[in-house]
Amino acid sequence: MNSVPVFAFTCPVKTNSGNKALEHLPVELAGLNACRPLIITSAKAVGRKAVRTLQNAFGDSGMTLGLFDGVTKTADLGLIEHLKNICLEKKYDAIIALGGYDIVDAAKVLNLAVSLDTADAHKLSPETPVRRHLSPLVVVPTAAASGLETSKFAHFSRRIYSSEYLAPNLVVIDPRLTRAADGKTIAATGLAALGRAAESHISADANPFRDAYSFAAIRFVKENLPAAVIKPADKKASLAILNAASMSGCAASDANSARLHKLGQVFYEMQHIPQGVIMGMCLPHVLGDYLQEGINDLASLLLPLVGEDEFSRTPAAKRADAALAVLGRFLADLYGALGKDLPRNLREAGVPGYIMEDILDVLDKDNEGPYLRTVVERIAE
Amino acid sequence: MLLPDYYEFCCRVKIVAGHDALEKIPELLTERGAKRPLIITDKGVASAGLIDIVSAAQKDRLFADLIADNVPPDSDLRVVNQLAKLYKENDCDAIIAVGGGSVMDTAKGVNIVVSENAEDLMAFSGVGALKRPLKPLIAVPTTAGTGSEVTQVAVIKDHEKHLKMAFGSYFLLPDISVLDSRMTMTMPPLITAMTGMDALSHAVEAYYCLQKNPLSDAHSLAAVRMIYHYLPIVAENPSDRNARLSMAVGACLAGIAFSNSMVGLVHNLGHATGSVCGVPHGICMAIMLPYGLEYNMHKREEAIAGLLLPMAGEAIYRETPPAQRADKVVSLIRQLNADLNTITGGRHARFFKEVKDREGKPLVPREVLPQIARAALSDGASIYNPEDTDYEDNLMVLEAAWEGIPLDRNKIKRG
Amino acid sequence: MSIVKDIPSAKKPLKRAYVGIFLWFTGRAIQAAAKVDKEVKKEFDNLPDDFTFSLGCLPNGPWMVIGKRNGAVKYLGGNPSQHKVHVRLAIKSVDAAFLILSFQESTALATARNRLITDGEVPYALAVIRILDIVEVYLLPKIIAGLAVKRYPKQWSAGRKLGGRIGIYARTILGI
Ligand SMILES: [Fe+2]
Numbered sequence: 007m008n009s010v011p012v013f014a015f016t017c018p019v020k021t022n023s024g025n026k027a028l029e030h031l032p033v034e035l036a037g038l039n040a041c042r043p044l045i046i047t048s049a050k051a052v053g054r055k056a057v058r059t060l061q062n063a064f065g066d067s068g069m070t071l072g073l074f075d076g077v078t079k080t081a082d083l084g085l086i087e088h089l090k091n092i093c094l095e096k097k098y099d100a101i102i103a104l105g106g107y108d109i110v111d112a113a114k115v116l117n118l119a120v121s122l123d124t125a126d127a128h129k130l131s132p133e134t135p136v137r138r139h140l141s142p143l144v145v146v147p148t149a150a151a152s153g154l155e156t157s158k159f160a161h162f163s164r165r166i167y168s169s170e171y172l173a174p175n176l177v178v179i180d181p182r183l184t185r186a187a188d189g190k191t192i193a194a195t196g197l198a199a200l201g202r203a204a205e206s207h208i209s210a211d212a213n214p215f216r217d218a219y220s221f222a223a224i225r226f227v228k229e230n231l232p233a234a235v236i237k238p239a240d241k242k243a244s245l246a247i248l249n250a251a252s253m254s255g256c257a258a259s260d261a262n263s264a265r266l267h268k269l270g271q272v273f274y275e276m277q278h279i280p281q282g283v284i285m286g287m288c289l290p291h292v293l294g295d296y297l298q299e300g301i302n303d304l305a306s307l308l309l310p311l312v313g314e315d316e317f318s319r320t321p322a323a324k325r326a327d328a329a330l331a332v333l334g335r336f337l338a339d340l341y342g343a344l345g346k347d348l349p350r351n352l353r354e355a356g357v358p359g360y361i362m363e364d365i366l367d368v369l370d371k372d373n374e375g376p377y378l379r380t381v382v383e384r385i386a387e
Numbered sequence: 388m389l390l391p392d393y394y395e396f397c398c399r400v401k402i403v404a405g406h407d408a409l410e411k412i413p414e415l416l417t418e419r420g421a422k423r424p425l426i427i428t429d430k431g432v433a434s435a436g437l438i439d440i441v442s443a444a445q446k447d448r449l450f451a452d453l454i455a456d457n458v459p460p461d462s463d464l465r466v467v468n469q470l471a472k473l474y475k476e477n478d479c480d481a482i483i484a485v486g487g488g489s490v491m492d493t494a495k496g497v498n499i500v501v502s503e504n505a506e507d508l509m510a511f512s513g514v515g516a517l518k519r520p521l522k523p524l525i526a527v528p529t530t531a532g533t534g535s536e537v538t539q540v541a542v543i544k545d546h547e548k549h550l551k552m553a554f555g556s557y558f559l560l561p562d563i564s565v566l567d568s569r570m571t572m573t574m575p576p577l578i579t580a581m582t583g584m585d586a587l588s589h590a591v592e593a594y595y596c597l598q599k600n601p602l603s604d605a606h607s608l609a610a611v612r613m614i615y616h617y618l619p620i621v622a623e624n625p626s627d628r629n630a631r632l633s634m635a636v637g638a639c640l641a642g643i644a645f646s647n648s649m650v651g652l653v654h655n656l657g658h659a660t661g662s663v664c665g666v667p668h669g670i671c672m673a674i675m676l677p678y679g680l681e682y683n684m685h686k687r688e689e690a691i692a693g694l695l696l697p698m699a700g701e702a703i704y705r706e707t708p709p710a711q712r713a714d715k716v717v718s719l720i721r722q723l724n725a726d727l728n729t730i731t732g733g734r735h736a737r738f739f740k741e742v743k744d745r746e747g748k749p750l751v752p753r754e755v756l757p758q759i760a761r762a763a764l765s766d767g768a769s770i771y772n773p774e775d776t777d778y779e780d781n782l783m784v785l786e787a788a789w790e791g792i793p794l795d796r797n798k799i800k801r802g
Numbered sequence: 803m804s805i806v807k808d809i810p811s812a813k814k815p816l817k818r819a820y821v822g823i824f825l826w827f828t829g830r831a832i833q834a835a836a837k838v839d840k841e842v843k844k845e846f847d848n849l850p851d852d853f854t855f856s857l858g859c860l861p862n863g864p865w866m867v868i869g870k871r872n873g874a875v876k877y878l879g880g881n882p883s884q885h886k887v888h889v890r891l892a893i894k895s896v897d898a899a900f901l902i903l904s905f906q907e908s909t910a911l912a913t914a915r916n917r918l919i920t921d922g923e924v925p926y927a928l929a930v931i932r933i934l935d936i937v938e939v940y941l942l943p944k945i946i947a948g949l950a951v952k953r954y955p956k957q958w959s960a961g962r963k964l965g966g967r968i969g970i971y972a973r974t975i976l977g978i
Pocket of ligand 1: 533585586588589654668672
C-alpha cells in the first residue's frame with residue numbers, strides 16, 4: 007500500500023531581488039552565454055522611466071540592447087512572427103521582459119518561436135511539443151504583476167500555453183521598478199499573489215517544496231500589503247509584494263485546480279480588470295468552499311497568516327476557521343484603506359451587463375463552469 | 388519575515404518523490420527526448436541491491452551494459468574520462484546517477500565532458516565556466532543527508548597530478564532528483580543517524596548563515612520540521628517507509644536551503660576534523676551542531692528561536708518563554724544526539740572523545756585539536772558564518788565539543 | 803523603420819573613477835600593511851612566492867593587482883591580464899563595487915549578498931579576505947570599519963591601531 011502518492015515540484019526560476027539587482031544583469035546574462043538581449047516591454051504600461059532605468063543598468067557593459075516597447079493587449083502570433091524574424095536577423099540571444107501580464111506572456115511565446123526555430127510562428131499552439139531548454143528569458147517585473155510572470159503558463163491570444171520550459175530562467179526584482187503609482191495597483195498585485203499562493207496550497211496534494219514558495223508569499227503579503235497600499239512609494243513594502251508575486255507564480259505552476267485564477271483571468275481578458283481585484287473578491291468564497299469540500303488543509307495557512315505565537319495559541323480544530331476569519335479582516339482593512347479605488351464587488355467594478363453575459367459564456371465552457379458561476383453570483387453585489 | 392537588502396535564490400532541480408518514484412524515470416526521460424541513459428553508481432550501492440530496483444523500474448529502457456558501478460569513494464578524473472568514453476561509444480543521451488556525494492560528483496564531471504566535448508576537464512573548473520545546459524542528469528540519492536542531489540558544485544580529483552578541481556555552476560544542478568523510499572530502506576541505524584544529522588545541520592546552518600533569505604528560510608524550516616521529527620523514528624524502525632521518504636524529502640529541502648544560504652562554523656570545523664582525523668562527516672556534524680548554534684547565538688538569537696516551533700511543536704513552543712526559546716533549541720538538539728546514542732546502543736557519538744575507530748581506538752585524540760583549529764582556517768565555510776572565527780575561537784569550540792560540555796558563551800569574542 | 807531599436811549601453815565615468823581610485827588606494831594600503839602589520843605580513847609569508855591576486859569589477863573593470871615579488875608585497879597596477887592570478891575577487895558590477903567601496907555594504911555582507919565572486923584555491927582566497935579585513939580596520943574610522951568587517955577587533959592594543967594606521971596611511975600616500 008502506498009499511503010503517499012508520488013509528487014513532483016520544479017521551479018526553474020532563479021530569483022535576484024533587491025538593491026542594484028538590475029546592475030547584475032550583464033553578469034547574469036554572460037553566465038547564460040548571452041550578450042545581446044532584446045528587451046520586450048510596453049512603454050505605455052511601465053513608463054519611459056522604467057525602460058531607462060533598465061537600460062542604464064547595462065552601463066559600462068559594452069552590450070548593445072534591442073528594444074521593442076510596443077506590446078499591447080491585442081498582441082497576436084502575427085507580432086510574434088514579425089519579432090521572431092527580427093530576432094533571427096539581428097541575432098538577439100536572450101529576451102528580457104520588462105513589466106507584467108501580457109508583456110511577459112508575449113515574451114514567453116516569442117521565446118518559444120525563436121528557440122524552436124519555428125518556420126512560421128502563426129503555427130504555434132499550446133499543443134506544440136517542447137522537449138528542451140529554450141533561449142534565456144529574464145523577467146523584470148514592475149508594480150503591476152499577475153504573479154503568473156514566473157509560472158510555466160503563458161496566456162496569449164486567448165490560448166493557454168503550458169510547459170516547464172516556458173518559465174523564465176531568472177526574475178530580477180529591483181526596488182526602483184516595484185514602486186506603484188497608486189495603492190490600487192499594488193493591492194491588486196498583492197491580492198493576486200495571495201490568492202495564487204493560497205489556492206496552490208489548498209487545491210493540490212501536500213508538497214513541502216511548493217509550500218516553501220506559497221507560505222513565504224502569503225507571509226510577505228500579509229505583513230507588507232497594508233503598508234504598501236498606504237504608501238505605494240514605499241520601496242521595502244512594494245519590493246516584498248513583488249517578491250510574493252514572483253513566489254506565487256512558482257507555486258501556481260504546481261496547482262491542481264485554479265478556480266481563483268480562472269475567475270481573475272476571464273475578467274482580465276474581457277474587461278481589463280487587474281486579476282488581483284477579482285481574486286480578492288472571490289478569495290473568501292472560494293477558500294470557504296475548499297474548506298467545505300475538505301480538500302487538503304486550510305488550517306496550515308494560519309501559520310504564515312498570523313505567525314508562530316498566535317498560531318500555536320489557536321487550538322488545531324479552530325485553525326481553518328481562524329485562517330478564514332483573518333483573511334476576511336485583512337481584506338476588509340484593505341477595502342477600508344482604499345475606499346472606492348478598490349471595488350469590493352462586480353457592481354462597484356462597473357462590469358456592464360452585456361460583458362457579464364460574455365464572461366458567463368466563457369466560464370460555462372470550463373469544466374468547473376457551474377461552480378464558477380456560483381462564485382460570480384456571490385460577488386455580484 | 389525579513390527581506391534582505393539583496394538576495395539570490397536558485398534551485399532549478401525538478402524533485403520527484405514517492406514510494407515508487409523510480410517508476411517515473413522512463414516518462415521523465417521521454418519528456419526530455421532521451422532514450423539511452425547511462426547509469427553511474429558505485430559497488431556499495433550495487434551490492435546493496437539498489438541498482439536492481441532502479442533497473443526494474445526502467446522496464447524496456449534498461450540496457451544492462453550501460454550500468455557502470457566503478458565509481459571510487461573519492462572522485463577520480465580517470466574514472467570520469469573512462470565513463471565519458473563509455474557514454475559516447477554507446478550513444479547515450481542522459482545520465483542516471485545512483486549513490487552519494489562521490490557518485491554525484493563523478494556524474495557531473497562526466498556530464499561536462501560529454502556535453503562540452505571537453506578534452507581537458509580543467510578548462511571548465513572554477514565558478515561560472517559553464518555557459519549552457521548540459522545533458523539530462525537524473526540524480527537518485529541513496530542516503531538522506533548530503534543534499535548533493537540539489538547542489539551546483541562538484542569536486543573531481545586528478546590523482547596523477549595531485550590536483551583537486553572544483554566546479555560551480557547552476558548548469559551542474561541535476562535536471563531531476565528522484566527521491567524514492569526504497570533507496571534508503573536498507574541503511575543501518577548508525578549510518579541513518581549520522582547522515583540524518585548531516586541533513587539537520589544543513590537545515591539549521593542555512594537558517595543562521597549570512598546568505599539566508601526568505602526562500603532558503605522557508606526550505607530550512609520545512610526541513611527542520613521533517614528531519615527532527617522523523618530521524619529518531621527511522622533510526623529506531625529502519626523499515627518505516629513513510630518515515631524514510633520523509634527523511635529523503637527533508638534532506639533534499641535542507642540541501643536546497645544550504646546550497647543557497649551556505650553553511651558556517653559547524654561545517655567549517657567539521658570539514659577540518661574530517662580531513663585531520665578521518666571522522667565521517669555526519670558524526671562531525673552531529674557533534675558540532677549544538678556548538679555552531681551557541682557560538683553564533685549573540686548574533687542570531689531570534690533566528691535560532693524561530694527553529695523551536697518546527698522542531699518541538701506548538702505545546703512546547705507555547706510553554707517556553709520567548710527569551711528561552713533559542714536555548715531550548717540547543718538543548719533539544721543535544722537531546723536528539725543523546726537519543727540517537729541510546730538507539731544505536733552507544734555507537735552514535737555525542738562528543739569527540741567518544742569517537743572511536745573499529746578497533747575501539749579514539750579517532751580524535753585531544754592533542755590534535757590545535758591542528759584541526761588551524762586546518763579550519765583554510766576551509767571556505769568560515770566566510771558565511773555570522774560571527775568571525777580565528778584560531779583561538781576554533782580551538783575553544785573544539786575543546787568544548789571534545790569534552791561534551793556546553794560552550795561558555797561569556798568567552799566568545801565579540802566585536 | 804524596424805519596430806525594434808538598437809541601443810548601445812551608456813557609460814558610468816564617475817562611478818568608475820571613484821571605484822578606480824579606491825582600488826588604487828586599497829592596493830597601495832595592502833602593500834604598506836604588509837610592511838607595518840605583523841598579521842598581514844604573516845598571512846603573506848604563508849602564501850607562495852609568486853602569489854598574485856586581483857580585486858575588481860565585472861564585466862569590464864577597473865581592477866587592481868597585488869603580488870609577492872622577490873619576497874616583497876607589491877601593488878602591481880590595474881591590469882590583471884598581464885599576470886597569472888591565483889585568486890580573483892570579482893564584484894558583479896561597478897554599482898555593486900561602489901556600494902562596497904563607499905562602505906554602504908561590508909565585504910562580509912557583499913559576499914553574503916552574492917555580489918562578490920571568489921575564484922581560486924579556497925585557502926588562498928580566505929587569506930586574501932583576512933588581509934582585506936585587517937587593512938579595512940586600519941584605513942577606516944572605527945564606526946565605518948565596524949560595518950565593514952564581521953567583528954571589529956577591540957582586543958587590538960591602541961598602539962597597534964594608531965601606530966599601524968599612521969604608518970599605513972603615510973606609506974599608502976607616499977607609495978613606499
Ligand atoms: Fe554536510
